[in-house]
Amino acid sequence: MKKSIGIAIILLAIVIATAILSPNFLSAYNLENLLRRTALFGILSIGVGFVILTAGIDLSIGGVVCLAGILTPYLLTQMGWTPTETIGAILLMSLAIGILQGSLVAYGRIQPFLVTLCGLLIFRGVARGITMDQTQGFQGKFAGIRWIGNGRIPLPGVDGFAIPAPVLSLVIIAVLAMVFLNRTVWGRWMKAVGRSPNAARYSGVPVARLQILAYTICSLLAGFGGLLFVCDVGSAQPSDFGNFYELYAIAAAVLGGYRLSGGEGSVVGVVIGAAVMQVLRNAIVLVPWLPDTAEFAVIGLVILIGVLSDELLRRFAASRARTQAKGV
Amino acid sequence: MTVAPPILQCRGLGKRFAGVHALRGVDLDIRSGEVVAVVGANGAGKSTLMKILAGVLPQDSGEVLLAGNPIRFAGVRDAVRAGIALVHQELHLADNVDVAGNIFLGREPHRFGFLDRQAMHSQAREWMSRVGLELSPSTDVSTLSIGHRQMVEIAKALSLRAKVLILDEPTSSLSMGETTRLLALIRALAEQGVAVVYITHRLNEVLLCADRAVVLRDGARVAEFSREQLTRERLVHAMVGTIHEQHARGDRESRSGSTTRLLVRDLKTQAHPEATIDFSIRRGEIVGLAGLVGSGRTEILQSIFGIDKRIAGEVVLDGRLVASNDPAAAAQRGIAMVPEDRQRDGLMLEDSVRLNASIIRISRESVFGFIRGGLERAGVARMVGLMRIHPATPERPVGLFSGGNQQKVVLAKWLSTEPSVLLLDEPSRGVDVGARAEIHSLIRQASDRGAAVLCAISDTEELLLLCDRIIVMRMGRIEGEMDVAEATEESITRLAIVGSVEFAA
Known part of the structure; x- marks a missing residue:
């Protein structure tokens, strides 16, 4: 928990700054939208957090989001599948992608960077091939299934503001992830794999199976995320749907306290990290003197500052702990 | 008796960590051409003393004299410049660089800004022959045995014109043959005028090669023996306070009948x-x-x-x-x-004793894959007490413990699963x-x-x-x-x- 305080402070600072610079920021409409985007990206970020925890990386998230995002309307409208069949197929496909990529990393001993980079290219390529690059939409139907992405849960007595439905998914996923990581043997072992793969192996921890599990969770959440995204926006263009999402997810995890060398990170931190990313993107649009075209530059800069200040804070805490210990 | 003046002296050196005395007023004289063994149990302060001498740590009190003049090292480079080299217990060689490259790491001979490979190799060969390392200077360090790596480290120290060579448990991972060779090298270096400080747990080696042995216990110097006074019993007695090493051998039942x-x-x-x-x-x-x-x-x-x-x-x-x-x-x-x-391979150094010691047991006592936190904490507390892990702080990162206590944690991890x-x-x-x-x-x-x-x-x-x-x-x-x-x-x-x-x- 303590480690998430730094990133929480950064979030608060950016929120306050944006609120001062743009009067529209605190409007109910904007906040609701912000919450929705945070929930959607938060789900992807929690997923990649598992992989980063084992000292791996998953660059294929954008590809999986794209494939899930275009297949959802495609299966519903072109193939005539029922919503249940469609959701089942998307989740099964994501599961298979995760197991495949995880096995290539764990048993094939191929660098995760390479495996998932190829995955990123392949999944987008497949998505474009299936649809012949045609935009896929719900054609105004399927409001029922689309609720999980674009639904609003009204608050009694509050007008103009409602809880976006994806927040529900995020909360359930975040709670499950926290329970898994902190309360189960596999969660404990997954951290051990990231801390020291050698020590884990010499302790009889099934390292390969845990790595595969991490990639599977990540792809599953990416596929589910893609489903939510397309339900939210209503249509998906195969050539750019989910572009750069893997980088947003990785950035959120790193901001939230995950170390790319593995073994450290918290679910709460990663969700706050995802929120920081979305507030930033929002701020660039709202603040009049910030050019929208500078979005990537600003985001890159803020992540750098965030990671740097986190490192400094960590060193400060460590040296204070040392002096305190000396004083006893 | 006229003796050479000590090249390095300590007077009343003191050091505290977290309020605990690691060293209390230690005196030590080191003379050129002499092999001084520093022995003591884990936590006796040997490593702290050596780190102060080699400029890794500053002392809290007392002084270090170099050829009679008080000196304070600002860092390892200072000490190296003064001719003091420390060869660590865990070797610090770059695996992907050859032997010559390791000896001259950071100060490679160069001409017009380009690496002068020829000069580097011929100079490396010289230093290698001084330590009896019969290898090509272009041998990859990753292919060397631990014994050979040790020799490379010593060659590197000598090439830095070390007058005082501090070896921290150099034989702990050497085979018998390699140990014999290293001890011979130490004697030879001493005869060439190098002062050798030798930290070890192996009393046989002290008896074999030390001119003098200094015994530390709980951060204080408790005994010093000259070559003539050195016996195994005296050393053990000074190290542990009471003799309790030779035991338990006789009363074991024969296992020849079991399955x-x-x-x-x-x-x-x-x-x-x-x-x-x-x-x-x-x-x-x-x-x-x-x-x-x-x-x-x-x-x-x-x-x-x-x-x-x-x-x-x-x-x-x-x-x-x-x-x-x-x-x-x-x-x-x-x-x-x-x-x-x-x-x-044995530990997650940044994680606590609890996380390390319970990693296997948690799966044995889990219910549907869930860790039973109460059982875990109780089990670890029991093992910490049973194995006398010191300090008995289950939440402290295991990397901060001494070697012996780290090994006990590795044992605890397995023994708790019977x-x-x-x-x-x-x-x-x-x-x-x-x-x-x-x-x-x-x-x-x-x-x-x-x-x-x-x-x-x-x-x-x-x-x-x-x-x-x-x-x-x-x-x-x-x-x-x-x-x-x-x-x-x-x-x-x-x-x-x-x-x-x-x-x-």
Whole structure:
């Protein structure tokens, strides 16, 4: 928990700054939208957090989001599948992608960077091939299934503001992830794999199976995320749907306290990290003197500052702990 | 008697960590051409003292005199410039660079900004010949044995014009042959006028090669012996306060009547595919693997546990086969493995004692995969008390503990699961006499509960102290087997070095 305080402070600072610079920021409409985007990206970020925890990386998230995002309307409208069949197929496909990529990393001993980079290219390529690059939409139907992405849960007595439905998914996923990581043997072992793969192996921890599990969770959440995204926006263009999402997810995890060398990170931190990313993107649009075209530059800069200040804070805490210990 | 003035002196050195005295008023004189052994139990302050001398740490009180002048090192570079070099227990060589590159790392000879490879290699060859390292300077360090790496470190120190050479437990991972060579080198360096400070747990080596031995206990200098005064008993007595090393040997029951627990049949390892290994261990028996470094002992342990793939052969535990190349399955069957390099393979150094010690047990006592936190904490607290892990702080990162206590944590991880087979690779490497005795007693307790124990140990003295039976390895093969009652240090060493076949000249 303590480690998430730094990133929480950064979030608060950016929120306050944006609120001062743009009067529209605190409007109910904007906040609701912000919450929705945070929930959607938060789900992807929690997923990649598992992989980063084992000292791996998953660059294929954008590809999986794209494939899930275009297949959802495609299966519903072109193939005539029922919503249940469609959701089942998307989740099964994501599961298979995760197991495949995880096995290539764990048993094939191929660098995760390479495996998932190829995955990123392949999944987008497949998505474009299936649809012949045609935009896929719900054609105004399927409001029922689309609720999980674009639904609003009204608050009694509050007008103009409602809880976006994806927040529900995020909360359930975040709670499950926290329970898994902190309360189960596999969660404990997954951290051990990231801390020291050698020590884990010499302790009889099934390292390969845990790595595969991490990639599977990540792809599953990416596929589910893609489903939510397309339900939210209503249509998906195969050539750019989910572009750069893997980088947003990785950035959120790193901001939230995950170390790319593995073994450290918290679910709460990663969700706050995802929120920081979305507030930033929002701020660039709202603040009049910030050019929208500078979005990537600003985001890159803020992540750098965030990671740097986190490192400094960590060193400060460590040296204070040392002096305190000396004083006893 | 006229003696050379001390090149390095300490006067009343004091150092505190977290309020605990690591050193209290230590005096030490080091003269050129002399080998001074610094001995003491873990936590006695040896490493702290050496780190202050080598400029790694500043002292809190007292002073260091260099050739009679007070000096304060701002860092390691300062000390190196003054001619003081520390060779660490854990070696710090760059694996991907050749020998010459390592000797001159950071100060490579160059011409017009380009690396002068020729000059570097010829100079490297000079320093290598001084330490008796007969290798090409372009040999990759990653292919060298630990013994050879040590020589490279010493050559590097000498090339820095070291007048004082501090060796921190240099023989802890060397084979018998390598140790003999290193001790000879130390004597030779002393004769050339280098002052050698030698930190070790191995009392035999102190008796063999030290001109003087200084004993530290609880951060204070408790004794100093000249060459003539040196005896084993005196050293042990000064180190631990009371003599309690030689014990427990006599009162062990014979295991010759108990049933076979572990059977290794027709095993071929990747390192020595030409040799076939066969042996068995009874319930409660402690079997030692003797042999030189590289004789294939580690590989046998690793192929039983499944870290290495077996080329051929099978391992049978209690009548059932153990899967090859699957450590998780081996652990499930009750096989425990204590690796040689505990920092790399045995522990998650940044994690607490609790997380390290409970990593296997949590899965045994879990319900539907959920950790039972209360049981976990209670179990770890019990093990910390039982094994006398010091300080008894389960939430402290294990990397902050001394070597002996780290090893106890590795043992706690396995012993808390009551293993059927206990495999140990150099279980008391870098561990002091007191902790070694405790580790031995824990191993014996595990065997008393029926575990079959197999341990690879380089120190013949320790083999005789701990084991019921000894298997001697040589070049990947089993060269001989003997009951501890009929084994001697000499017979083991002879078998390990020359084998069972006597050659006529």
